[in-house]
Amino acid sequence: MEKVFKPVSGFLVLILGIAGILFSIYLFGVAGSLHSVGAGAIGVIIFTLCVFFLKGLKVINPNQSCVCTFFGKYVGTIKANGLLWVNPFYTATKVSLRSQNLNGQQLKVNDKMGNPIEIASVIVWQVSDTYKATFEVADYQQYVQIQSEAAVRHLASTCPYDNMEDETANITLRDGGERVVAMLEAELNERLAPAGIIIKEARISHLAYAPEIAGAMLQRQQATAIVAARTKIVEGAVGMVELALEQLSKKGIVTLDEEKKAAMVSNLMVVLCGEKAAQPILNTGTLYQ
Template sequence: MQERSKNSLSGIALLVIVALVVLAGLYVFLVRREPLGLAGGVAGAVLFFVVVKGLYTLQPNQAAVLELFGKYVGTVKQTGLRWNNPFFGQRKISLRVRNFESGVLKVNDLEGSPIEIAAVIVWEVVDASEAVYNVDDYEDFVHVQSEAALRTLATSYPYDGTEEGVISLRGHAAEISEHLQTELAERLGNAGVRVREARISHLAYAPEVAQAMLQRQQANAVIAARTRIVAGAVGMVEMALAELQKGGMVQLNEEHKAQMVSNLLVVLCSDRGSQPVVNAGGSLKG
């Protein structure tokens, strides 16, 4: 089904013409007392009812899909009071931009963790004939397919990526929204619907696993922080040893190096303030 544009006539102009015909017939019959005026008045009245049957109004961003005995004739998008063949059937379709917010769905993410997810879909009808003839109820079709696409999306990504470079539902909002919009465009294209925007409006772990997942997130954060601290501490120790031995200013044997490395790592990696102990005896020379 491909939309075809259909022209229509101005309903106001037709009403004025028919009203003039009826008045002229009544004038001839009542004033001039001519029988022909009666025939003209009756014909004008019949014409008036025919014209009224074919009248309809269209608001801005609204279309009328016309059909004749089950056959698609065309789509009218001219606004105001319009007129077409009175035998044409009419189905009005709104072309306005609409919002749809899905309910909160409970699904499993890529890692099998139960999560709650919801989305907001901004959509509009761009082909009225497809919306009417390709699906039974295009609004219900949008709702069902949006929830199906959201479920598919949720099972394709982890909730929170633990590895670098992995796209996650929580950490990559732009990529997730783009994927959801692409998925919806494929599902709703045959229904004459265009998705203008799709974004996640609610995302959380399911209540039964929320506490355990929070502890896992905290543990991952602690591990990542400690890994970074240790890497920085090792680099600082290497720099300290190199600076001390630069130019032969201080000579450290292996035992002193090991002790110094141990002390520096304890100081740098500790999460508490350290209290230095000054060694007044001994020698640094090997």
């Protein structure tokens, strides 16, 4: 598990280290002028110690961390910012805590009905556990990329593209909206939890039929729309014909036998359901001529 510790400030060590290096340089000068071996040896020791202790200085920027190990043993994670000093024997690995974007590439997969589709996603992720991100996986950034692609593929295979072939589907990729996003985020968090990664947001950035079936699916959608529009037109036309016959009968404007009613219904349906405007023909005789 992640352990957070705050090391001491590094400014005092920096000042003492610089002062020690300057003093060792002074001793080198004294040893050279007086030919004193002792002063030179002390200068070497002081210089070596100063360089060694200065090696423990670490600069931690905002939203960054430093994972420290001591000869292979995990010591803790530094999340404090500024100039800090740690044991020079510690091995430090910096891990960014900033939110990062993953713009996934377009994947060609089959949806639940077996139709080839193209899908891509945009994911915002962040490291939440530096211990898992550093030691549980080999490369957490590559792990995020591969597992995100696997999650998108699985999502596409569990939902149909739309309701054209599966009318009983509760969730489709095209019309699912926030429910599809919630499913994607839940699966991503489950897959990336072993690496200490949390998903802040996930969105479908691209969704379309594959090129080889896009034309056929477009024609099918157009046909479905035309049928739906024709159905509405026929329903409206039947209502208008029914209203016309009812009003003529109620007001006694004209009395029509069954044959003339059928002829009138036929003419009205042609006029109301036709794609083009009807050309009227005036009958100057009687209805039976």
